[in-house]
Amino acid sequence: MTTGRAARAPMRFWFEFASTYSYVGALRVESVAAAHGVPFEWKPFLLGPIFQRQGWTDSPFNLYPARGRYMWRDIERLCGKLGLPFRWPSAFPRHTVLAARVACAAAGEPWLGDYVRAVFRANFAEDRDISSAGVIGDVLAGLGRDARTMLERATAQENKDRLRRETETAWERGIFGAPTAEVDGELFWGGDRLEDALAWWKGERWSTR
Amino acid sequence: MTTGRAARAPMRFWFEFASTYSYVGALRVESVAAAHGVPFEWKPFLLGPIFQRQGWTDSPFNLYPARGRYMWRDIERLCGKLGLPFRWPSAFPRHTVLAARVACAAAGEPWLGDYVRAVFRANFAEDRDISSAGVIGDVLAGLGRDARTMLERATAQENKDRLRRETETAWERGIFGAPTAEVDGELFWGGDRLEDALAWWKGERWSTR
Numbered sequence: 001m002t003t004g005r006a007a008r009a010p011m012r013f014w015f016e017f018a019s020t021y022s023y024v025g026a027l028r029v030e031s032v033a034a035a036h037g038v039p040f041e042w043k044p045f046l047l048g049p050i051f052q053r054q055g056w057t058d059s060p061f062n063l064y065p066a067r068g069r070y071m072w073r074d075i076e077r078l079c080g081k082l083g084l085p086f087r088w089p090s091a092f093p094r095h096t097v098l099a100a101r102v103a104c105a106a107a108g109e110p111w112l113g114d115y116v117r118a119v120f121r122a123n124f125a126e127d128r129d130i131s132s133a134g135v136i137g138d139v140l141a142g143l144g145r146d147a148r149t150m151l152e153r154a155t156a157q158e159n160k161d162r163l164r165r166e167t168e169t170a171w172e173r174g175i176f177g178a179p180t181a182e183v184d185g186e187l188f189w190g191g192d193r194l195e196d197a198l199a200w201w202k203g204e205r206w207s208t209r
Numbered sequence: 210m211t212t213g214r215a216a217r218a219p220m221r222f223w224f225e226f227a228s229t230y231s232y233v234g235a236l237r238v239e240s241v242a243a244a245h246g247v248p249f250e251w252k253p254f255l256l257g258p259i260f261q262r263q264g265w266t267d268s269p270f271n272l273y274p275a276r277g278r279y280m281w282r283d284i285e286r287l288c289g290k291l292g293l294p295f296r297w298p299s300a301f302p303r304h305t306v307l308a309a310r311v312a313c314a315a316a317g318e319p320w321l322g323d324y325v326r327a328v329f330r331a332n333f334a335e336d337r338d339i340s341s342a343g344v345i346g347d348v349l350a351g352l353g354r355d356a357r358t359m360l361e362r363a364t365a366q367e368n369k370d371r372l373r374r375e376t377e378t379a380w381e382r383g384i385f386g387a388p389t390a391e392v393d394g395e396l397f398w399g400g401d402r403l404e405d406a407l408a409w410w411k412g413e414r415w416s417t418r
Contacts, residue, residue, distance in 0.1 A: 054273050064263050066385040070396055077395075077405075080415035176275040186286075187279055192401060196286075206289035 010039035011201050012182040014170055015116070016047040017100060017130060018059070018093035020075045023120040025179035025191030027084055030113050036198040042112055044103035045170045046096065046163065047178055053171065059093045075124075078191075085125035094123060095131035097163075101154040102136055104163045111143050118142065219248035220410050221391040223384055224325070225256040226309060226339060227268070227302035229284045232329040234388040234400030236293055239322050245407040249390075251321055253312035254376045255305065256387055262380065268302045284333075287400075294334035303332060304340035306372075310363040311345055313372045320352050327351065 013029050015022040033040040051060070061068035072088070079086035099119050106112045118139045122128040128135050137147035153159060170180075174187055181188040181197035188197035222238050224231040242249040260269070270277035281297070288295035308328050315321045327348045331337040337344050346356035362368060379389075383396055390397040390406035397406035 054275070064385065066263070066380075066383055069383055070385065070398060073396075074398075076417045077415055079417045081405075086417040171275075174275055174278055176273065176279065187282075189279060189283075196290075206286055208285045208289045208295040 008039075009184070010041045011197055012041050012043045014043040014045055014175055014178060014180040014182060016045060016178040017096035017103075017119055017123060019047060019178040020061075020071060020124060021191050022179040023124045024075065024078050024082065024084065025194060026116055026120050028082060028191070029179075029181075029194060032194055033198060036202065038198050038201045042103065042107070042116055043166065043170070043182075044100040044116075044163070045167045045175075045178075046100055049167055050171050050176060054176070062092070085121070087125055087127050089123060089127050091129065094129065097131075098133060098136055098151075098154065099130050101159055101163050102140070102150060104166065105150065105154040105156075105159045111145065114143055115139065115145075217248075218393070219250045220406055221250050221252045223252040223254055223379055223387060223389045223391060225254060225387040226305035226312075226328055226332060228256060228387045229270075229280060229333060230400050231388045232333045233284065233287050233291065233293065234403060235325055235329050237291065237400070238388075238390075238403060241403055242407060245411065247407050247410045251312065251316070251325055252375065252379070252391075253309040253325075253372070254379045254384075254387075255309055255372065258376055259380050259385060263385070271301070294330070296334055296336050298332060298336050300338065303338065306340075307342060307345055307360075307363065308339050310368055310372050311349070311359060313375065314359065314363040314365075314368045320354065323352055324348065324354075 011033065013025070015026050029040060051057075056063055059068075061071050076086060078084075103112065103116060103119075106115060109115075119130055119136070122135060122139060123130045130136065133151060137151060140147040140150050173182065173185070175182075175189075177189055179189075179191055179194075181194055183197050183201045186197075186200055188194070188200070220242065222234070224235050238249060260266075265272055268277075270280050285295060287293075312321065312325060312328075315324060318324075328339055328345070331344060331348060332339045339345065342360060346360060349356040349359050382391065382394070384391075384398075386398055388398075388400055388403075390403055392406050392410045395406075395409055397403070397409070
């Protein structure tokens with residue numbers, strides 16, 4: 001079968017479950033993209049290895065306290081503005097490798113969006129320890145999934161390697177923070193640039209060269 | 210004389226002449242604030258001493274190349290979107306202590322906004338060396354000011370101390386980057402948050418606490 005035009009790559013939404021701004025972006029990306037008629041793809045990855053390559057062994061929000069204080073206040077305001085729940089997490093950043101492996105293993109599943117949002121809410125609205133298999137299992141069960149089967153798929157070597165490759169791909173494409181929306185090789189860093197990414201996908205172009 | 214209400218502090222626009230995002234913000238702040246009916250104040254300061262306190266001896270855009278590559282591309286896009294000229298500067302960041310001292314000395318002058326915009330254009334649209342007294346003098350002369358008198362005022366000890374105090378104040382208020390809009394102790398970092406700062410000044414409040 002041939003079609004008149006090549007398939008268009010969706011906007012890619014790169015996110016990290018430990019990231020506060022990814023929380024704000026992830027909770028609205030699906031509805032905003034739908035409102036613009038733009039297909040998008042969830043792209044879970046790990047910021048830790050990317051931070052390490054830049055010499056950081058912790059979140060920059062912890063390493064640079066002024067930046068951190070601003071971020072927490074900003075998140076309170078953003079959540080208030082967007083009507084999102086927020087509770088200061090008792091641990092930050094949380095280890096997200098298991099949560100991200102599950103998201104990776106669930107690529108293409110119709111419940112992936114619900115899973116992503118539920119994990120983010122657990123971290124930033126419910127202060128639950130998303131690094132634990134118990135909490136991730138609870139989230140999966142709450143979505144009607146077989147938690148044990150899913151956790152097995154997530155921790156299979158093939159899927160672990162897949163998440164590692166995704167993180168590598170993110171770095172190679174120039175991604176250094178989250179969330180980042182990617183459209184045709186252009187990066188839009190930060191949840192507040194989502195509308196720019198969607199406009200770019202729809203063909204708007206602005207550049208001085 | 211008594212009035213029915215206390216004077217309201219204007220929105221403060223903290224900026225650094227070496228900062229690309231300050232350029233984008235500075236060129237639009239006056240018209241955007243006017244459109245919202247919000248008074249604002251130019252607050253020049255130096256990012257260098259603030260970066261040093263965070264352990265950086267250079268711009269983070271140079272220290273973290275992935276972040277830097279993104280910023281330059283983002284600036285090209287933002288300038289294209291906003292209709293601002295942009296030319297890659299042959300030196301970055303430029304030393305801005307003299308330019309900032311002049312802005313400090315010109316506080317309250319009706320030509321301050323024109324001076325700020327002209328210096329930013331010299332740096333980011335004309336690739337001129339704004340660290341030089343010759344270039345700053347040219348800018349002042351172009352605005353019909355007596356360059357020599359103004360440079361003398363700018364480099365008087367009292368004015369040097371003033372800029373130092375302003376930078377100290379910025380740090381004490383929690384400012385770590387530029388531009389930052391300050392309203393009633395709330396900080397809004399980044400030119401793309403200007404509209405949020407203006408809304409806050411006008412009484413909008415969104416926060417989860």
